[in-house]
Amino acid sequence: MLQQTQVATVLDYYRRWLERFPTVAALAGAPEADVLRAWEGLGYYARARNLHRAAGIIRDQYGGEFPRELEQIAALPGVGRYTAGAVFSFAYDRRAPIVDANVARVLARIIHLRIPIDTAPGQRALWAAAELLLPAENVRLYNSALMELGALVCTPRGPQCLLCPVLACCAAAPHDPERLPVKKARKPTTALTEDCAWIVHGGRLLLQQGVGSRWKGLWKLPPLPAPTPDDQEPLMHLTYPFTHYQVTLRVFPAPTPATPGEHQAWCPLDSLESVAMAAPHRRAVRQLMKEG
Template structure:
């Protein structure tokens, strides 16, 4: 079906039913102004929430959002903050590039847009980390601009309603989905409409276990009307590449005073500019026993330390989009030398880490080190 062939009556019914359902059932969220217009949206809050909600569930984001805007209540306060403070407040949410982009976007809003989050999607696209989806979401939700959105929820809903059986991640199908989304979004109440689509995908039209009997647009759904089709078969996606298995050996260097060495990571790559235990990273999964000679050599070449006794603590796994990372945690007693490296370093006890931004695997490692210390103390 060509976009031009969509029945205007179907569009009107879909909009009406979806908005009516949303205004009756929308969840109360801290960044949401409310579907009935009882308060005005805060564009800065919308911008922060959209950054956090990328690849993260709403339930997880709520507490992070509340803490973040308590520390950085305005776009100006975020722009004025140092990156380490921003990363520290983001700690645990993952995908830290989002935090750096949000920080850079806040600076650009202050420097180039007089401290006001842009109203138009075209202007929002100039901000770091803001793509077509985020631009449409911010423009429509914050300012009720007529702008379309297409994310995972919308892809799923539109694929089912219009029975799109071609892979949704193919270029031509993506274009078609955007065209349909643009045709459906109304000129008035665009923000509520877009939020209704997201809400429908989260609450009713889910990937598995779609609640079709409760769906406000079930009468417009072509895949539901087809007795030969299961709505859960849509959307169709191209096969994903299997994540590559790699190994990161974490080396917890401990001084005689009980403090551990934490090193700031490089500005590029995984968990950039965050702190962590010294890491020896391999591009393949290691199948043999820990190579303590390689660990001691890495200590010497990377931070100029000669390690004493080295113990293996635990091996654990962390999954990213493209990598399955096997972390091997070791404790190395500090022998001789003074720690020196190209990046910033910090010696800390395990209960002195609140100001250091640590990624989830590093937080896991710290937790394991605490248990290791407790066992030694018995």
């Protein structure tokens, strides 16, 4: 849950998730729709699907016990090098490096890395440094300390070099550590419009299930069957960010189709809250339901 997401956002989800799925077996045995519903609003839904698949693998291949070898952990769906190293070192106090955003900043400064850290060569250099500096034992403590150093002392702005325990071996300290780490130039934000249809018929709303990687398995309002005239006002609109896009979601009334299209289904209005829905579409549906 914490991948790309702040602790404050995750806390409530985490508690509710553990109430709903208290064991690996409970998660592995749950229908995917329930898993997506519990995740709704956290975004990056591939994480929920991966967690679900990983629970199945742990139940079926490891007798319900979380694997204890680095290669086995790293082979679980959704687990990359950082997560595998974090579990291996924090849970089992075994020897594996970790490079998260804080550690990347500390290491980039210590080795005075002047290539962008969000490129393949930059990542290779960081992981090589992390591997090289790793002590033979007490890795749990060491990795925690490295993360804390980044969070509290070697901060993005105003690093406190004079208080830093690794000042003597830091190559960036005598220069301008704030200029590190270097990152690739960001893509400019692009405006995007997403026009959807509001079709209520016989106490049911027409929804469409996502099939692409972004919202796979989640329900959303169907796309408009035909472009609207330029002067037609939407029933509502809202904006949300998606990667480097600023998306404006507009909802228009549309005629009832003779039959639902591919991946579309009618959902009774009193069941809308129980289906897993893409967060911006949930906001739109709630607003329009409130307005009646």
